[in-house]
Amino acid sequence: MFGPIGHPPYGILTPMTETAVRTETEPPAGTAPAVETFGLRKVYGDRVAVEDLTLRVEEGEVFGFLGPNGAGKTTSVKMLMGLVRPTSGTARLLGRPLGDRAARAKIGFLPEMFRFHDWLTGEELLDIHGQLYGMSRAHRQRRIPEVLELVGLSHAGRQRVRTYSKGMQQRIGLAQALLNEPRLVFLDEPTSALDPIGRRDVRDIILRLRAAGMTVFLNSHLLSEVESVSDRVAIINHGRVAAIGPMADLLRRDLTVELRLSAVDPELLDDLGRLVHIEHVDGHERPTVVARVPDEETIARAVDLLVARGVRVYGVMPERRTLEQVFLDVVEKEGGKAE
Amino acid sequence: MKALVIARLTFREALQRKLIWGVLALSLVFVALYAFGFHLLVREWNEMQARRPADGGGSILTYEIFASSMVMLGLYTVNFLAGIMTIFAAVGAIASEIDSGTLHAIIPKPLARWELVLGKYLGYAGMLVVYIAIMVGSVMLTARLIGSYTPPNIIQGMLLIVLVAMILLSLTMLGSTIFSTIANGVIVFMLYGMAMTGGLVEQIGTVLSNQTMINIGIATSILLPSDSMWRLASYVVQPQIAISFTGPNPLGTTVPPSATAVQYAIAYCLILLLGAMLVFRRRDL
Numbered sequence: 001m002f003g004p005i006g007h008p009p010y011g012i013l014t015p016m017t018e019t020a021v022r023t024e025t026e027p028p029a030g031t032a033p034a035v036e037t038f039g040l041r042k043v044y045g046d047r048v049a050v051e052d053l054t055l056r057v058e059e060g061e062v063f064g065f066l067g068p069n070g071a072g073k074t075t076s077v078k079m080l081m082g083l084v085r086p087t088s089g090t091a092r093l094l095g096r097p098l099g100d101r102a103a104r105a106k107i108g109f110l111p112e113m114f115r116f117h118d119w120l121t122g123e124e125l126l127d128i129h130g131q132l133y134g135m136s137r138a139h140r141q142r143r144i145p146e147v148l149e150l151v152g153l154s155h156a157g158r159q160r161v162r163t164y165s166k167g168m169q170q171r172i173g174l175a176q177a178l179l180n181e182p183r184l185v186f187l188d189e190p191t192s193a194l195d196p197i198g199r200r201d202v203r204d205i206i207l208r209l210r211a212a213g214m215t216v217f218l219n220s221h222l223l224s225e226v227e228s229v230s231d232r233v234a235i236i237n238h239g240r241v242a243a244i245g246p247m248a249d250l251l252r253r254d255l256t257v258e259l260r261l262s263a264v265d266p267e268l269l270d271d272l273g274r275l276v277h278i279e280h281v282d283g284h285e286r287p288t289v290v291a292r293v294p295d296e297e298t299i300a301r302a303v304d305l306l307v308a309r310g311v312r313v314y315g316v317m318p319e320r321r322t323l324e325q326v327f328l329d330v331v332e333k334e335g336g337k338a339e
Numbered sequence: 340m341k342a343l344v345i346a347r348l349t350f351r352e353a354l355q356r357k358l359i360w361g362v363l364a365l366s367l368v369f370v371a372l373y374a375f376g377f378h379l380l381v382r383e384w385n386e387m388q389a390r391r392p393a394d395g396g397g398s399i400l401t402y403e404i405f406a407s408s409m410v411m412l413g414l415y416t417v418n419f420l421a422g423i424m425t426i427f428a429a430v431g432a433i434a435s436e437i438d439s440g441t442l443h444a445i446i447p448k449p450l451a452r453w454e455l456v457l458g459k460y461l462g463y464a465g466m467l468v469v470y471i472a473i474m475v476g477s478v479m480l481t482a483r484l485i486g487s488y489t490p491p492n493i494i495q496g497m498l499l500i501v502l503v504a505m506i507l508l509s510l511t512m513l514g515s516t517i518f519s520t521i522a523n524g525v526i527v528f529m530l531y532g533m534a535m536t537g538g539l540v541e542q543i544g545t546v547l548s549n550q551t552m553i554n555i556g557i558a559t560s561i562l563l564p565s566d567s568m569w570r571l572a573s574y575v576v577q578p579q580i581a582i583s584f585t586g587p588n589p590l591g592t593t594v595p596p597s598a599t600a601v602q603y604a605i606a607y608c609l610i611l612l613l614g615a616m617l618v619f620r621r622r623d624l
Contacts, residue, residue, distance in 0.1 A: 044623075081447040083624040104449040111443035115347065119355045131344045132448040177446060 032095025034059045035080065035185045039089035042075050049075040051239030053089070057232070059183070061118070062206060062216040064226035067236030068331050073219050074112060076236065077188055080217075081109050094184055103162055105134055108182035112189045112219075114173030118162040122153060122172050125161055126179055129203035147175040147178040152201060166193035174202065184215045186313075191225060197259075227251075227323035235330045243330045250326050257299050259289045260315035261306065268309055275302050286314060341450035345458025346465065353428050353466050360459055366470075368479045369420070369491050377485045385474055386548045406488035407581035411573050413478035414496060415590050419568050421471050421504045427529050429463050430510040431520035433615075437624050438520070439473045446624060453616040460612055471497060492575040499572035502604055505564045507531065516618040536565035538592075545587040545594060546556035560596070564604040567596045586614045 019104060035057035041209050042050040050072040057063040067073045078084040080091055081316055082099050095232035116125055123144055130140035148154045151171040156164065161172060170193045176186055187206075191199045199222070206216055206229045220226050226233065227247065234244040243250060256279070269278060276291040301316060306313050353359055405537065433456070436442045446452065475497040476552055482488045490496070514523035541556020542550070560567035574582065574595040587593050 030470070078624070081443075083443060083446055085621065085623055087343070101449045101451075104447060107447065109444065109447045111440060113440045114444060115356075115440040116444060117352055117441060119352070128348055129444070132341060132445060132450055134341075134449055231541060 025066060033057060035092040035093055035217060040079055040086050040091055041088045042079060042084060043087045048239055055234055055241055055244060058214060059215050060213050060227050061231040062218060063232040064230035065217060065219045066226060066233060071236045071237055072239040075188055077219055106183045108177035108180060108185035110173045110177040110187045110190055114169060119160060121158050121160050123157040126167045126175060129176045130179055135180060143179055147226060150205060160337060167195060167198050170194055186217045186220045191222060192299060195299050223324040223327055235327055237331050237334045242334055251321050252296055255293050256319040257291055257293055258317040260286055261289060262312035274300060275305060279327050341452040342458035345455055346461035347442045349462025350465050358427045362420060366420055366474060369416055374481045374485055377481050380405060381486055389527050389584040390602050392562050397594060402446055403578055404581045404584050406482060407577045408548050410478060410482050410490045411577060411591060414576060417474040417478060417502055418500050421467060424470060425467055425504045425507040426511050429508055430524045432459050432512055433515040433619060434520045435524060436536060442624055452620045456616045463508055464505060465493060467502055471500050471504060490576045491578060496572045496576035499568050503565045503568045505608045506604055509608045513611045513615040516615045516622060534559050534563040538570060539589055542587040542592060562606055567600055571596045
């Protein structure tokens with residue numbers, strides 16, 4: 001009645017898509033993307049929570065998953081974690097269909113609101129989670145002190161979770177997510193309850209996980225945090241991927257550049273305006289031109305043009321963009337509200 | 340098997356609940372009062388017996404009838420407390436854990452959703468079996484030690500009380516996969532009350548030979564067979580003389596439910612449990 005052990009918890013979405021995925025050549029273990037989604041969609045009644053989520057996360061990268069409130073981030077993660085049934089679309093984790101038992105044993109998850117039976121001690125809680133992961137007693141006994149140490153709770157393993165502060169509860173949640181030495185870990189707002197020191201600790205842990213080759217799917221509101229650890233980023237808006245790419249590329253798109261020049265005249269500005277979007281010109285002596293450029297290459301071409309016209313270039317200052325600015329640009333361009 | 344991990348956790352968790360300790364405290368008070376009551380009965384009876392030769396007349400009443408009624412009252416209370424405990428323990432089994440978010444870290448683990456439902460069921464069932472065994476044992480020991488009376492078929496009676504608890508547990512678990520904790524509590528208690536009332540109506544119908552009333556009783560016991568299984572339990576633990584003497588009454592019956600009714604009740608448990616697994620399998624958290 002429930003299918004063989006290891007059957008996905010709920011059947012497969014659209015049979016056609018599933019077949020299409022299955023007929024792709026099965027990638028050999030270890031080379032499949034860690035996360036792959038194809039048109040994941042979730043509709044609650046007449047409210048569309050996730051419109052169409054299609055993305056790919058390679059093994060070994062730290063992937064930042066961003067979006068304004070209500071963009072569908074949490075629902076997306078819940079679909080991947082088997083908490084919510086997609087309305088349509090399909091996904092694969094570690095090359096296996098959603099719900100695959102063997103894949104789940106290799107995946108860790110820290111839910112946004114980590115709550116557990118708080119009458120257990122930290123060690124008991126981890127022991128039960130270890131049993132649910134299917135870890136042997138010996139493996140649990142070795143691993144529990146390790147993860148407690150990793151999250152800085154070695155001193156509190158014998159205390160009841162009820163007595164933990166919010167930050168400690170988040171840490172024990174993180175320990176729970178890393179207990180099974182996962183290949184892929186989903187962290188949903190892992191630092192929401194942490195103070196600045198705790199945030200730095202978590203950032204360091206994420207960097208250590210990456211160094212160990214683990215794939216980290218990081219869902220966070222804290223853009224600076226995502227910016228400091230992520231290799232690639234997706235920005236979700238209105239239930240779709242609005243922007244996705246390597247962090248470095250996203251930060252260098254649509255740059256603003258400040259040029260300090262010896263002199264400008266209307267004709268020069270006209271020509272320059274064909275290359276870049278001039279926002280304003282300040283000053284007469286050594287005027288400063290502030291312009292928007294689509295990429296770094298355009299800056300080089302603008303400088304070539306100026307030099308060719310005999311203008312002396314005293315300074316080229318590309319503005320260092322933050323992920324926050326990229327995020328606001330993407331979300332506001334789409335008419336979404338970044339709340 | 341992962342379901343057993345959940346079962347152990349559920350059992351331990353149930354013991355953390357204040358409500359459960361409330362029922363246990365109540366049970367302790369009950370056992371004490373019960374032993375005291377039985378003691379009074381024995382004393383009265385002995386006094387009555389001592390007076391009898393002076394009256395010169397015999398009585399058609401035997402001690403067995405009184406002692407058996409006491410046992411039945413005791414078991415009825417055990418049955419009722421076990422029913423309340425079942426509903427209180429399991430009313431939020433799934434719903435409250437969805438609300439609190441504790442399931443969010445458990446469902447993504449490599450275990451099937453049905454294993455979670457089964458594990459919780461087994462955990463609660465284990466707790467209830469222990470509770471019922473201790474309570475039925477207390478009633479029987481009281482009857483034996485204080486009343487020098489041993490009721491017949493006490494094991495069968497106990498198993499039937501366990502069956503009553505399992506019926507209520509299946510219903511409560513199924514409800515918990517569909518409704519919120521409070522809605523589920525209201526619905527299960529209403530059905531539980533309805534089954535009891537239905538059983539009462541059936542007994543009155545038997546006295547009045549009113550087929551409509553009997554049919555109402557049958558209909559409610561199909562909807563929720565908890566009361567009919569209790570009546571069967573009360574029937575098997577009484578000697579025939581006590582049943583004939585008492586006749587149809589609010590707590591017992593003169594017409595025991597059939598073997599088919601028992602099979603139906605067992606099937607009822609299994610089907611509702613499967614239903615809970617199927618509903619939860621599709622549930623969004």
